[in-house]
Amino acid sequence: MAKKRRALTRDVGQGACSSNKARRSLFCTTTTMSADSSKRSNLIDVYVAFGHPARARYLQYAVARRTYQALYQHFSGHLEGTSVEQLAEIVKPRVDQLKNISKPFGEPSDASKKKVDSGSVTLPDEFVLRVEDAEKEYVHALSSKFQIDQVHALVLLRSFFYNEGLPPNLSSDTTSMVADLVNALTPFYYSERLHLLRTFLPLFRAVQSLTNKLHGVAEDVLQKLLPDGSAPRFASDLLAEYSSKTYAAVPEAVRDDPRAAAQWAKQNAKEQLVLLEVLFWTMWGHAACGGPLVAQIYETAYRTHLGSQQQNATLLLDEESVQVLQDSAAMWILVTIEVLELERTGEDRAIEISAAPKDKEIYWTSPTHLKKIHETVISQGNSNFAATYVAWTCVLSRLSKVALGLKELPEAYRGFFDSLIPEGSGVHTKDAQQACAMMANIGLSGDAGLFRLILTLLPTSPLFVTSAAWRTGSTVSDPNAVAYRSVLKGA
Numbered sequence: 001m002a003k004k005r006r007a008l009t010r011d012v013g014q015g016a017c018s019s020n021k022a023r024r025s026l027f028c029t030t031t032t033m034s035a036d037s038s039k040r041s042n043l044i045d046v047y048v049a050f051g052h053p054a055r056a057r058y059l060q061y062a063v064a065r066r067t068y069q070a071l072y073q074h075f076s077g078h079l080e081g082t083s084v085e086q087l088a089e090i091v092k093p094r095v096d097q098l099k100n101i102s103k104p105f106g107e108p109s110d111a112s113k114k115k116v117d118s119g120s121v122t123l124p125d126e127f128v129l130r131v132e133d134a135e136k137e138y139v140h141a142l143s144s145k146f147q148i149d150q151v152h153a154l155v156l157l158r159s160f161f162y163n164e165g166l167p168p169n170l171s172s173d174t175t176s177m178v179a180d181l182v183n184a185l186t187p188f189y190y191s192e193r194l195h196l197l198r199t200f201l202p203l204f205r206a207v208q209s210l211t212n213k214l215h216g217v218a219e220d221v222l223q224k225l226l227p228d229g230s231a232p233r234f235a236s237d238l239l240a241e242y243s244s245k246t247y248a249a250v251p252e253a254v255r256d257d258p259r260a261a262a263q264w265a266k267q268n269a270k271e272q273l274v275l276l277e278v279l280f281w282t283m284w285g286h287a288a289c290g291g292p293l294v295a296q297i298y299e300t301a302y303r304t305h306l307g308s309q310q311q312n313a314t315l316l317l318d319e320e321s322v323q324v325l326q327d328s329a330a331m332w333i334l335v336t337i338e339v340l341e342l343e344r345t346g347e348d349r350a351i352e353i354s355a356a357p358k359d360k361e362i363y364w365t366s367p368t369h370l371k372k373i374h375e376t377v378i379s380q381g382n383s384n385f386a387a388t389y390v391a392w393t394c395v396l397s398r399l400s401k402v403a404l405g406l407k408e409l410p411e412a413y414r415g416f417f418d419s420l421i422p423e424g425s426g427v428h429t430k431d432a433q434q435a436c437a438m439m440a441n442i443g444l445s446g447d448a449g450l451f452r453l454i455l456t457l458l459p460t461s462p463l464f465v466t467s468a469a470w471r472t473g474s475t476v477s478d479p480n481a482v483a484y485r486s487v488l489k490g491a
Contacts, residue, residue: 041127042090068195075202093125106149190267197274204281231287242275265315269324276331289339291366298376306332336388338487355410367416383449390443400432
């Protein structure tokens, strides 16, 4: 790839473009970026001295790649050569984009169209980008195809040229050439969408480790992305976006193309998986496990059957798609267990059942949501939910033990403890522990499938086995993460 990129740069610098006029115009726009040679963008990959091709060739290799894939790899420690200060500057103009998890690349707008058509666009980092007439058609085509903001489409186009080069076998016909370029750029765009979301993962991990060299940058960025007290809202937004994607219809632009429709559906499923990964790390160290949020997590997990309930299920039948759905189910299991704070529930006097609890940001201080979670858990008997069922049973056992030791049960909790008693069982409210014992026997029975589930996950799931991730081509961002094993071990 490096050799190809150098050859492309040399040809452009010397004016040795394709003989075809349309191809030549497109080819040559890859280096006309700004008249200001002293400034470079933190959103696009290159900056050049306009009119000085020789210097342009040098500068192309003097800066780090600016793609979200590269940003994620830098933060994850997989790429070197970029300082902490440089990473801070690269991520700074992307904060608004990272905040908008539902539409990170925006939507087409008249204002952005006018900017592109004017021939000069000022990017969020104040870099002024010159737009050639020849590339405007391609920008608008990308914006229309992906339904993204025109300025984002421009940045995407330039980034694609720098990182991938000009696609081979482009049609000589201008109209067909536009379509060919859009198709060639689609995998690059899809990759950028995934890595934009993945950028949260190393940020969350870095901020939790004082020894991580990126700790300060991560802390600053996350403070902008998730101001104090907003982590639960961010988690709720992740859940809403996840749900939206499970019900999303195939876009009209690809609906009549079976191959493109399947490609879109697979991408949609992959984004769901990354959203769940981000949700896990959000709940792991940033968002309090309050009653409303935990209830929402459980409702979403159970309503979607751990991600298997998909609007476009008929388009997700190939091996790669099946693996994505399996990985999503495994991630859901971890999330639903992690938010129960099992280790904390086992601590002496950690659980407080009171009309006026000291810690109101933990789910067991909300009897209304305790009841909702319980009703959700017992609504599903599928073996894929066995680990979550047993984990919840542990919580119920500890709650009932605390309640039994009280002189008087707060009135607000009576409805919840009453809901634990199966109708017709002959067990009374005061004997809630007996009800928990009955649930434990059910969860640990051979028919429940708990041990089969665990023995399937631990040796074969990419979440726990790196080699399995490589073997299956899994899109799990961080296979065999310590936190994943910790949750399952705690359960």
